[in-house]
Amino acid sequence: MTTNTILPQKIRRSWLLVPASQKERSVTAAKSNADVVLLDLVEFVSDRDKPSAREGIAETVRELREGGAEVFVQVDSELLYADLHACVCPELTGIVIAHLESIAQIQEADTLLSQLEDERGILSGALEIVASLETAQANQDAFQIATASPRISGLTLGRAELVMDLRPEPSGEIHLMQYLMQRLITVAGAVGVQPYGAWCREPDRGLLATPENTSNAAIRGRAVGFKGSFCVLENQVEPLNSGFTPGAQEVDEASQLLKQYQAAVTEGAASIRIADRIFDAGASLQAQATIDRASKIAVHDQAKADAQAGRPVPAP
Amino acid sequence: MAEEIGVHRSGLTMPVVTPRFVDNAWRRGCDFINLDLEDSVPQHMKGYARTLIKDAIANVTKGGAEAFTRINHDLVQADLEGIVWPGLSKVNYPKAEYPEEIEKLDRIISRLERERGIRPGTVEIGANIETSVGVANAYDIASASPRVKEFGGAGGYDMSRDLGVEMFVGFDQFVYGKGEVELAARALGLEPHTAPFTANTTGSVGDPDRAFREAEAARKCGFRVGGGLHPNVVEPQTRGFTPTQEEVAEAHQTLDQYRKLEVSGETWADIDGKIIDRYEAARARRLLEWSAACARRDQAKAEAVARVEAVGE
Amino acid sequence: MSILIRRSNLMVPVTNDRFVQGAWRHGADAITLDLEDGVVPAFKASARGLVKDAVAAVGKGAAEIFVRVNKEFMEADIDASVWPGLSGIMLPKVESPEDVIQASELLRALEGKRGIEPGTLNLIVLLESANAIWRVREIISAGERVSQVGIDESDLSAKLGISPLPEYDPFVYARGRVAIEGTAAGVQPVGIAYPLGAMASLLPDEDMLKIATDSKNLGFKGIICPHPSWISSVNTAFTPTESEVDFYTQVREVFAQAIAAGTAAVPFHGRMIDVPVDEWAKVVMATSTACRQRDAEKQTALAAASR
Numbered sequence: 001m002t003t004n005t006i007l008p009q010k011i012r013r014s015w016l017l018v019p020a021s022q023k024e025r026s027v028t029a030a031k032s033n034a035d036v037v038l039l040d041l042v043e044f045v046s047d048r049d050k051p052s053a054r055e056g057i058a059e060t061v062r063e064l065r066e067g068g069a070e071v072f073v074q075v076d077s078e079l080l081y082a083d084l085h086a087c088v089c090p091e092l093t094g095i096v097i098a099h100l101e102s103i104a105q106i107q108e109a110d111t112l113l114s115q116l117e118d119e120r121g122i123l124s125g126a127l128e129i130v131a132s133l134e135t136a137q138a139n140q141d142a143f144q145i146a147t148a149s150p151r152i153s154g155l156t157l158g159r160a161e162l163v164m165d166l167r168p169e170p171s172g173e174i175h176l177m178q179y180l181m182q183r184l185i186t187v188a189g190a191v192g193v194q195p196y197g198a199w200c201r202e203p204d205r206g207l208l209a210t211p212e213n214t215s216n217a218a219i220r221g222r223a224v225g226f227k228g229s230f231c232v233l234e235n236q237v238e239p240l241n242s243g244f245t246p247g248a249q250e251v252d253e254a255s256q257l258l259k260q261y262q263a264a265v266t267e268g269a270a271s272i273r274i275a276d277r278i279f280d281a282g283a284s285l286q287a288q289a290t291i292d293r294a295s296k297i298a299v300h301d302q303a304k305a306d307a308q309a310g311r312p313v314p315a316p
Numbered sequence: 317m318a319e320e321i322g323v324h325r326s327g328l329t330m331p332v333v334t335p336r337f338v339d340n341a342w343r344r345g346c347d348f349i350n351l352d353l354e355d356s357v358p359q360h361m362k363g364y365a366r367t368l369i370k371d372a373i374a375n376v377t378k379g380g381a382e383a384f385t386r387i388n389h390d391l392v393q394a395d396l397e398g399i400v401w402p403g404l405s406k407v408n409y410p411k412a413e414y415p416e417e418i419e420k421l422d423r424i425i426s427r428l429e430r431e432r433g434i435r436p437g438t439v440e441i442g443a444n445i446e447t448s449v450g451v452a453n454a455y456d457i458a459s460a461s462p463r464v465k466e467f468g469g470a471g472g473y474d475m476s477r478d479l480g481v482e483m484f485v486g487f488d489q490f491v492y493g494k495g496e497v498e499l500a501a502r503a504l505g506l507e508p509h510t511a512p513f514t515a516n517t518t519g520s521v522g523d524p525d526r527a528f529r530e531a532e533a534a535r536k537c538g539f540r541v542g543g544g545l546h547p548n549v550v551e552p553q554t555r556g557f558t559p560t561q562e563e564v565a566e567a568h569q570t571l572d573q574y575r576k577l578e579v580s581g582e583t584w585a586d587i588d589g590k591i592i593d594r595y596e597a598a599r600a601r602r603l604l605e606w607s608a609a610c611a612r613r614d615q616a617k618a619e620a621v622a623r624v625e626a627v628g629e
Numbered sequence: 630m631s632i633l634i635r636r637s638n639l640m641v642p643v644t645n646d647r648f649v650q651g652a653w654r655h656g657a658d659a660i661t662l663d664l665e666d667g668v669v670p671a672f673k674a675s676a677r678g679l680v681k682d683a684v685a686a687v688g689k690g691a692a693e694i695f696v697r698v699n700k701e702f703m704e705a706d707i708d709a710s711v712w713p714g715l716s717g718i719m720l721p722k723v724e725s726p727e728d729v730i731q732a733s734e735l736l737r738a739l740e741g742k743r744g745i746e747p748g749t750l751n752l753i754v755l756l757e758s759a760n761a762i763w764r765v766r767e768i769i770s771a772g773e774r775v776s777q778v779g780i781d782e783s784d785l786s787a788k789l790g791i792s793p794l795p796e797y798d799p800f801v802y803a804r805g806r807v808a809i810e811g812t813a814a815g816v817q818p819v820g821i822a823y824p825l826g827a828m829a830s831l832l833p834d835e836d837m838l839k840i841a842t843d844s845k846n847l848g849f850k851g852i853i854c855p856h857p858s859w860i861s862s863v864n865t866a867f868t869p870t871e872s873e874v875d876f877y878t879q880v881r882e883v884f885a886q887a888i889a890a891g892t893a894a895v896p897f898h899g900r901m902i903d904v905p906v907d908e909w910a911k912v913v914m915a916t917s918t919a920c921r922q923r924d925a926e927k928q929t930a931l932a933a934a935s936r
Binding site: 139166178179180 | 533
């Protein structure tokens with residue numbers, strides 16, 4: 001068993017899915033301000049188009065990387081050999097394995113990535129895997145999957161509601177998703193990897209939603225522990241970026257609280273009351289986490305802006 | 317031949333010792349009748365109750381319903397000897413907690429099938445999850461025998477007693493337990509027998525409108541299995557779990573549109589605000605299969621009832 | 630059947646003398662003297678010296694007494710806490726079965742040394758990370774002494790980088806898992822319905838009663854209270870009401886009549902009464918009796934101490 005507790009928690013709020021078969025979409029994707037561009041070989045590429053989509057995909061990865069986004073490729077769990085041979089290059093950050101069925105598929109991907117890293121001059125172990133747990137079996141085995149390779153840096157439900165055919169309940173919530181989301185977040189937390197997803201409701205469907213609904217889904221998603229989410233359209237990118245970023249007011253309140261709390265601690269008190277709320281050590285840790293996250297995001301956004309403007313990017 | 321889809325939209329659980337329930341059961345239009353040896357049968361009548369099952373199976377299936385029997389958690393051997401007869405479709409085993417229990421049931425049922433001339437594998441096992449221990453071991457229980465085909469529970473009176481909670485409190489108390497059970501069922505490709513939460517603060521068992529609303533909501537989320545305690549809920553459940561004509565027409569249309577999409581090489585299309593893709597196509601196919609299975613079942617039941625009536629009672 | 634009644638457990642920083650001296654008056658079933666988050670780092674060492682007297686002070690109202698220790702100073706803190714009158718230790722930030730085993734060993738050794746009946750000191754285990762939630766079964770099965778298990782939702786939020794919003798409960802899964810696994814293992818789950826665990830606050834009594842009742846109906850057996858104002862609502866919520874006792878008394882009568890008449894399923898007020906309902910009725914009535922006994926003990930002690 002391996003756990004990734006030391007993996008840097010990168011800022012990846014928005015993942016824009018772009019069909020690898022549509023080269024023209026990658027041009028607009030580069031300008032979308034997504035934290036991650038996810039070139040797709042699975043969901044939006046028909047079997048007929050897969051061979052041509054694989055051709056030149058590494059070139060597209062390079063172009064996109066220059067735009068400042070990280071680039072992942074979404075690969076098919078049953079077509080790992082062909083998909084990985086097509087996309088692995090030094091500019092690639094990692095892969096998302098869609099429709100994952102078994103731990104063996106993670107191991108296969110891990111082995112292939114190691115070989116390709118070796119052959120193509122990439123630092124050994126650099127390529128990441130995000131496991132997309134879209135089937136019931138993959139969710140059942142989530143913990144074993146998440147610990148099957150040290151490359152795993154994230155878990156997501158991807159389009160689980162479509163793959164598993166989960167539909168809205170009378171409340172508007174999508175059946176079983178509250179349970180599946182929180183289970184995934186718990187497993188990700190236990191293993192030390194990032195959980196990606198958003199809390200969607202009817203009529204959102206398969207990562208597709210209006211900008212407003214995307215924003216709400218991101219805010220709800222962040223409130224239960226997700227760090228970012230996938231999307232299909234460019235107009236969902238900004239709602240995800242802002243929904244997964246602590247708001248200015250929230251950061252301000254957290255700073256105020258922390259100040260008051262620290263003052264109380266110097267006086268010897270370990271909890272304070274502000275209006276009806278009791279702030280204790282745990283609440284102060286929450287506030288500190290919010291502030292830290294906001295400042296990390298600010299640094300990240302600056303670096304992204306520099307890259308988009310063609311300014312030299314400082315070494316990480 | 318592909319295995320026939322189980323159609324268990326509506327059913328009544330009844331004490332096998334109450335002749336008035338058992339004798340009228342075939343007229344109720346149920347997909348199944350669950351003859352109870354467990355909670356509704358007093359302790360001192362368990363032995364007598366067992367002797368009634370063989371005739372009751374023949375009696376309640378006259379109208380085309382399948383016969384199930386709910387046995388006692390602690391009387392497995394004796395109950396199974398008394399109930400596994402030709403005509404029995406399923407043994408419901410309450411308060412399942414460990415996979416070994418299911419393995420034991422499987423062994424005894426296999427022997428009885430052989431001895432009594434029943435095709436191997438005919439009798440299903442309903443492993444009902446009704447306690448915390450059962451939830452904790454849900455996946456192992458569900459995978460303990462191929463006879464387990466529908467899997468559910470994690471709500472209801474027994475679960476509530478085990479957790480020490482009042483029922484009918486107006487919010488969903490069992491998200492975790494029901495989630496564990498449904499995930500196990502789906503992972504193993506079993507028919508999940510749970511339902512979306514709908515607030516019920518009365519605990520009433522005989523409200524037909526409520527039964528229909530719940531069945532319809534469950535069907536729309538992909539569920540197919542019903543069952544209850546009161547004759548009033550049979551028809552609404554059967555109706556609620558059956559696809560409507562509009563849904564069937566829509567499914568045909570979806571498949572037509574998907575065939576065109578496949579030709580075009582696109583993976584999805586938005587047609588008048590409705591997404592067409594492989595997921596919608598799969599759902600449509602599943603709905604049509606289910607609709608056909610329901611129709612076959614309804615016809616079989618109608619024919620069975622007609623036969624009984626032709627003979628005259 | 631013997632039922633552990635530990636509905637309310639009041640947290641009191643051992644360094645706050647005013648709180649320590651007043652704690653026995655609030656009617657809590659248990660009082661936990663805090664050496665951990667309730668004590669600022671500068672006072673950690675000196676706080677240990679206060680425990681022995683504090684144990685004597687807070688026990689006057691017949692509450693069970695616990696001490697919450699620091700995980701990183703487990704040995705020194707437990708050593709400073711085990712005195713006659715103590716019921717056990719609240720162990721925070723538990724991550725593995727080894728933590729429980731280590732604490733149990735320390736308790737076993739000190740019971741011998743300090744004249745306490747062997748095996749009587751118990752543990753309340755607090756889970757504060759996703760890892761602990763995932764591993765809850767092994768953790769609470771690691772020793773006979775574990776009597777209750779709960780989640781510190783405030784710390785868990787911080788660890789998962791969650792800024793909780795009152796409308797969106799992030800811990801439905803975690804709470805459900807602890808309630809189910811605790812019950813399955815015979816360890817009482819304790820906890821509170823959202824959002825009070827992640828965002829503690831003071832509520833009007835009727836709102837507090839509602840949230841405490843919801844907590845009970847999620848499967849919890851008690852609530853750890855950061856403030857005395859929670860206690861009376863918590864005690865009320867976890868005690869069967871008079872109307873419940875009346876209802877289930879009737880259920881038992883109706884069911885007994887049905888059995889005598891040869892059926893074990895009988896309609897009553899639109900519900901179907903059968904064995905599980907009758908079994909639940911027994912539990913409610915036994916719980917009611919046990920709560921009344923516990924309340925009487927506390928009343929007697931309070932009256933004696935107030936004199």
